[in-house]
Amino acid sequence: xxxxxxxxxxxxxxxxxxxxxxxxxxxxxxxxxxxxxxxxxxxxxxxxxxxxxxxxxxxxxxxxxxxxxxxxxxxxxxxxxxxxxxxxxxxxxxxxxxxxxxxxxxxxxxxxxxxxxxxxxxxxxxxxxxxxxxxxxxxxxxxxxxxxxxxxxxxxxxxxxxxxxxxxxxxxxxxxxxxxxxxxxxxxxxxxxxxxxxxxxxxxxxxxxxxxxxxxxxxxxxxxxxxxxxxxxxxxxxxxxxxxxxxxxxxxxxxxxxxxxxxxxxxxxxxxxxxxxxxxxxxxxxxxxxxxxxxxxxxxxxxxxxxxxxxxxxxxxxx
Ligand code: NAD
Ligand code: UDP
Numbered sequence: 001x002x003x004x005x006x007x008x009x010x011x012x013x014x015x016x017x018x019x020x021x022x023x024x025x026x027x028x029x030x031x032x033x034x035x036x037x038x039x040x041x042x043x044x045x046x047x048x049x050x051x052x053x054x055x056x057x058x059x060x061x062x063x064x065x066x067x068x069x070x071x072x073x074x075x076x077x078x079x080x081x082x083x084x085x086x087x088x089x090x091x092x093x094x095x096x097x098x099x100x101x102x103x104x105x106x107x108x109x110x111x112x113x114x115x116x117x118x119x120x121x122x123x124x125x126x127x128x129x130x131x132x133x134x135x136x137x138x139x140x141x142x143x144x145x146x147x148x149x150x151x152x153x154x155x156x157x158x159x160x161x162x163x164x165x166x167x168x169x170x171x172x173x174x175x176x177x178x179x180x181x182x183x184x185x186x187x188x189x190x191x192x193x194x195x196x197x198x199x200x201x202x203x204x205x206x207x208x209x210x211x212x213x214x215x216x217x218x219x220x221x222x223x224x225x226x227x228x229x230x231x232x233x234x235x236x237x238x239x240x241x242x243x244x245x246x247x248x249x250x251x252x253x254x255x256x257x258x259x260x261x262x263x264x265x266x267x268x269x270x271x272x273x274x275x276x277x278x279x280x281x282x283x284x285x286x287x288x289x290x291x292x293x294x295x296x297x298x299x300x301x302x303x304x305x306x307x308x309x310x311x312x313x314x315x316x317x318x319x
Contacts, residue, residue: 006074008075009076010022010032010034011036011062011079012035012036012041012078013036014041014045014046015036015078017224018034018079019034020184021078023049025229030074031054032055033055033056034057035058035059035079037059037062037079039081040081040086040090063100066108068108073112074116074232080098081093081094084191088146094149094150095149098150098154098156099160102161106160116164116172117172117173118158118174120158120174120177121154121178122241125140127275131281133241133280134283135239135286141155142275146273158239173237173240174237175227175228176240177242178219178243180219180243181220181302181303182305182306183305183308187313195207197306200258201263201307204265205268206258207268208267211251212254212269213278214272215250216248216250217247218246218248219244220295220297220302223302224243227287241282241284242284244295245284
């Protein structure tokens with residue numbers, strides 16, 4: 001019998017976002033292949049999918065040639081270290097997966113006639129001089145700073161994706177993801193949400209970098225994944241920001257986490273990492289107009305679900 005379900009490859013499928021994307025795609029009736037080399041991912045994120053006949057995991061480094069027998073209808077390229085600590089520890093792997101990994105996955109999409117969606121990032125805007133950041137802003141990135149390995153890899157990945165679209169006619173999409181949080185983030189990945197929650201739950205000091213006056217805007221994972229699916233199903237080839245425009249300072253965020261965790265942890269200050277963006281807020285007018293998407297989960301609701309997840313890890317002795 002011919003395959004009737006769309007066959008969809010998710011690179012980085014054992015990671016935080018990739019695993020949630022696998023869940024959503026399976027719910028929409030796709031046959032999902034998750035590909036991951038587990039460099040920052042965790043098989044526990046997809047353990048609940050093991051044994052399904054519409055799900056397959058392939059352990060593979062996507063910077064190497066990708067061989068998938070049979071048709072592939074859609075490729076979601078999510079493989080990449082994503083937290084500042086990870087890409088500072090893995091600078092070459094980060095550059096390679098953004099450059100060579102994007103080349104390999106685009107090559108696969110071209111050979112199979114698949115649609116292709118690149119997970120890009122708000123980091124392409126660097127330390128922005130325009131606020132909030134619309135897709136038309138070209139950014140303010142330090143190419144040789146410590147974050148350059150991630151920012152420039154993603155900028156290269158966007159350029160490569162547009163080249164495959166324009167030159168080879170591949171049906172591509174680019175999502176620029178802003179700070180997203182939720183269950184399955186790695187407790188010690190260094191990003192602000194898991195860092196503050198684990199510190200608060202363990203009664204340790206909450207470590208704010210710099211003065212804490214820098215801002216971020218946090219999007220709940222289910223909202224983000226819903227927006228990305230809408231983008232994949234749209235006909236928009238230009239980049240689209242997906243994120244939550246509700247912006248706050250990192251210090252206010254620390255106080256919010258402390259309150260929601262009912263913790264008494266002191267807030268302590270550590271030096272601001274080099275090139276840490278001072279402000280960030282997505283301009284999501286394009287996502288609203290083109291996709292009819294906007295976030296539906298408010299911060300307190302999303303954080304409650306996330307804190308519950310981390311409490312579960314704590315109870316199992318995993319943090
Ligand atoms: P994550 O670290 O949880 O997931 C990334 C996954 O990619 C991991 O499972 C890792 O093992 C895998 N991977 C890395 N290099 C690989 C390689 N060479 N071959 C195969 N697999 C490889 O991070 P995440 O937060 O889920 O991020 C997923 C994607 O979304 C990344 O591309 C990231 O740049 C992008 N993004 C995330 C955010 C966010 O807030 N979470 C924001 C902007 C962009
Ligand atoms: N941050 C912090 N304490 C931490 C981790 C992060 O104060 O333990 C700050 C970080 O300096 C940045 C913001 O929180 O200003 C968001 O950091 P994250 O690593 O989550 O992602 P970024 O948006 O910088 O990529």
